[in-house]
Structures are given as C-alpha cells and as structure tokens.
Amino acid sequence: MTTVVLGGPMCRRCVRRISRLVGDVPGVVALELCAGCGRLRVRGPVRPADLAAALGLDELM
Template structure:
C-alpha cells in the first residue's frame, strides 16, 4: 500500500456516521428509514443493521440533518 492511499482510506473511514435505531424494526420500517436516509443530502451509501439497531451512513452528511430525517412526524 502506498503512502498516498492511506490518508484517502482514513478520510473515507471518517465519513461514516452511525445513528442508533430501535432494535425491533419490521420490513416496512426498514424501507421507510431507507427512503428517509437516501433523501438526506450528501449520502453516498448506507446500511441499516437491524440486528445491532443502527444505520451507518457514508458520505459528507450533517449528523443533525440525518437525525431530523429519522424523526417521525407527530
């Protein structure tokens, strides 16, 4: 591995935002979470990990915007 590629890999790792979710999500809820996360500006990719109760988002994403997208309207 060259020295130039290491900082790039570190930068990519730093662009991951992890947000907790309720541990019990049905398939419909996972689809809803996925739709909302996909609409947040800067999202390059994401993974909903139901078993661990988290969503991991890769990209230049504002954590507050991501949390706001996941809040259910009252």
C-alpha cells in the same frame, strides 16, 4: 461514516421507510441498515443535524 443506534429489531416496513428517508438526505453516498440490531451506518459528507431531522430525532447520540 456516521453510525446511529435506532433501537431493537425492525420490521421490513420500518427498514424500507428509514432507508427512503435517509437516502434523501443531502450528502448520503451509501447507507447500511442492520434490521436485527437496529443500527444505521451512513457514508458520505452528511451533516448530523440533517440526518437527525430526517429520522425525527432531536439530535444524534
């Protein structure tokens, strides 16, 4: 499981957009996004570089 802290609370639109972007990453089996705390958990054999690219990040923290 990979956990990414995205920041503070997110609106519904942001949650849908992030879910769609991350869901398209090869290897993602399931994802859980906590809108209130800005945390994303991804299950599956996902390469961190692919996940970071989908989120528009240089690297995952």
